Amino acid sequence: MxxxxxxxxxxxxxxxxxxxxxxxxxxxxxxxxxxxxxxxFLLLTFFMFTTTMxxxxxxxxxxxPEREVDVQVMESRLFTIMVDEIGRxxxxxxxxxxxxxxxxxxxxxxxxxxxxxxxxxxxITNLKIAKDAPYGLVVKILDELNLAEVEIxxxxxxxxxxxxxxxxxxxxxxxxxxKIAEEMPADEVKEENQ
Amino acid sequence: xxxxxxxxxxxxxxxxxxxxxxFLLLTFFMFTAKFxxxAENEQKFIIKRPQASPDTTKLPEVDLATIKVAFxxxxxxxxxxxxxxxxxxxxxxIKNNTEGLTNEQKESALIKVDLFTxxxxxxxxxxxxxxxxxxxxxxxxxxxxxxxxxWVNNAMEVLRKNNYTTFNYVTDKRQ
Numbered sequence: 115m116x117x118x119x120x121x122x123x124x125x126x127x128x129x130x131x132x133x134x135x136x137x138x139x140x141x142x143x144x145x146x147x148x149x150x151x152x153x154x155f156l157l158l159t160f161f162m163f164t165t166t167m168x169x170x171x172x173x174x175x176x177x178x179p180e181r182e183v184d185v186q187v188m189e190s191r192l193f194t195i196m197v198d199e200i201g202r203x204x205x206x207x208x209x210x211x212x213x214x215x216x217x218x219x220x221x222x223x224x225x226x227x228x229x230x231x232x233x234x235x236x237x238i239t240n241l242k243i244a245k246d247a248p249y250g251l252v253v254k255i256l257d258e259l260n261l262a263e264v265e266i267x268x269x270x271x272x273x274x275x276x277x278x279x280x281x282x283x284x285x286x287x288x289x290x291x292x293k294i295a296e297e298m299p300a301d302e303v304k305e306e307n308q
Numbered sequence: 309x310x311x312x313x314x315x316x317x318x319x320x321x322x323x324x325x326x327x328x329x330x331f332l333l334l335t336f337f338m339f340t341a342k343f344x345x346x347a348e349n350e351q352k353f354i355i356k357r358p359q360a361s362p363d364t365t366k367l368p369e370v371d372l373a374t375i376k377v378a379f380x381x382x383x384x385x386x387x388x389x390x391x392x393x394x395x396x397x398x399x400x401x402i403k404n405n406t407e408g409l410t411n412e413q414k415e416s417a418l419i420k421v422d423l424f425t426x427x428x429x430x431x432x433x434x435x436x437x438x439x440x441x442x443x444x445x446x447x448x449x450x451x452x453x454x455x456x457x458x459w460v461n462n463a464m465e466v467l468r469k470n471n472y473t474t475f476n477y478v479t480d481k482r483q
Contacts, residue, residue: 147327154330161337169366170357172448172476177468199456243457250453252460253358253477261361285461 173256178282193227193237195220196290197255199246204298212297217254224262229269238280242290346417347392353378358453360479367478371395371444373433374478375426375467376418377451377459387459389426392418393433398445402432427466434470447475 195205196212203220204212207227215223228237239259243252259281267277286294355378376390393399396417403414406428413419421429437445447467451460467475 158334165341170478173360176474179473245458246456249455250358257360
């Protein structure tokens with residue numbers, strides 16, 4: 115015969131001294147932290163991907179102020195770099211002929227020209243640019259010249275000469291355009307042949 | 309009933325430090341996140357900046373006036389000048405004092421201008437700058453690398469005429 119009384123599933127039979135009376139009072143605070151951590155990771159990845167830490171970088175540029183009197187320069191000291199609209203880079207010293215160069219040679223050329231014996235540290239670099247020359251190329255050239263400055267300053271420090279950089283930037287004028295057309299005409303023959 | 313011993317393998321990983329570090333990283337990124345300014349939100353065009361060697365100088369974050377020169381859209385047919393300033397009070401004053409601006413332009417943080425209006429604005433910037441006594445405003449030219457140099461040269465001339473002889477080109481790092 116089965117023990118009577120256990121109708122609803124398993125009560126502990128009372129035995130002895132009411133050992134079942136001490137009911138553990140369980141307060142139902144069971145906080146599951148899983149969603150909290152989930153959202154935290156989500157926010158973290160969001161901010162990781164959307165934060166821009168670096169501000170854009172810049173290249174310092176200086177232009178001469180408006181001058182009423184034109185400054186006289188010694189022509190022999192003038193190192194002119196010309197950029198035409200197709201992006202060709204040419205140079206000449208004083209009134210000599212134009213010579214071609216390209217962006218990779220430019221740094222070496224600038225260093226060499228600025229350190230030429232007899233004119234060390236006195237060369238005036240004059241950058242002349244065509245109206246339609248691409249701006250990106252101009253910045254590349256300025257960058258190369260800036261890099262050349264580092265080498266020039268290092269060289270001059272060996273002789274304890276403080277570097278005085280003389281530089282100017284203009285558009286190509288009529289005379290310059292004529293000089294280019296005469297001495298370095300753009301190759302139009304290639305296009306015709308093709 | 310046979311006694312079945314539960315074989316307990318000792319893998320108890322306490323996740324507490326993980327969650328600690330995560331919260332730390334989260335607060336770090338929350339505080340260093342920069343949100344787009346009004347001017348950046350209004351900019352509908354893209355500027356592909358020219359590349360230059362990395363330099364340690366960064367664009368100033370306060371008292372900066374930027375002249376942007378860009379193609380108005382991806383077809384690269386039209387070019388225009390745009391102007392913006394970080395200092396909002398000064399910018400509001402300048403926009404009010406410059407003639408030739410539409411009401412819509414006066415409301416926006418990034419204004420599209422032609423060279424003539426740009427010159428008027430820069431002159432006004434100089435006036436306001438001079439009046440406050442500090443001459444703090446720094447200029448930057450942010451132009452697309454495919455533009456003809458003439459556009460940028462004209463912007464430089466405007467700055468030169470108004471006594472802003474040192475300014476910055478905004479560039480990208482050289483690859």
